[in-house]
Amino acid sequence: MASSERAEIAIPAWWQQILSSQRREARRILAELVATRGLMPLLMKARNGGQWTPVEKEEILGHLRRMAHLSPYLVALLLPGSMLFLPAYAWWLDRRRLNRGD
Numbered sequence: 001m002a003s004s005e006r007a008e009i010a011i012p013a014w015w016q017q018i019l020s021s022q023r024r025e026a027r028r029i030l031a032e033l034v035a036t037r038g039l040m041p042l043l044m045k046a047r048n049g050g051q052w053t054p055v056e057k058e059e060i061l062g063h064l065r066r067m068a069h070l071s072p073y074l075v076a077l078l079l080p081g082s083m084l085f086l087p088a089y090a091w092w093l094d095r096r097r098l099n100r101g102d
Contacts, residue, residue: 033070035066038063
């Protein structure tokens, strides 16, 4: 058995769940950030005197929607003292899910 496998076995199950969820969310955030890679050249096109095509406008809106879904999550985690706000943030997210009625 490798040393990394032994280290994971020694960690309690609840801690493994926390670590796996943190890794999953980190991968999700990175995937979203990588997906917005082409946004700046599109935005600079109008600044440099070009015109956006309808397809480019839809692409910009898609990027902005993707960032809007990600920004509250990042703001809550990046602000100083944000760890103190995590219980309130979790309550707020849960409240939004319950109010949807899906």
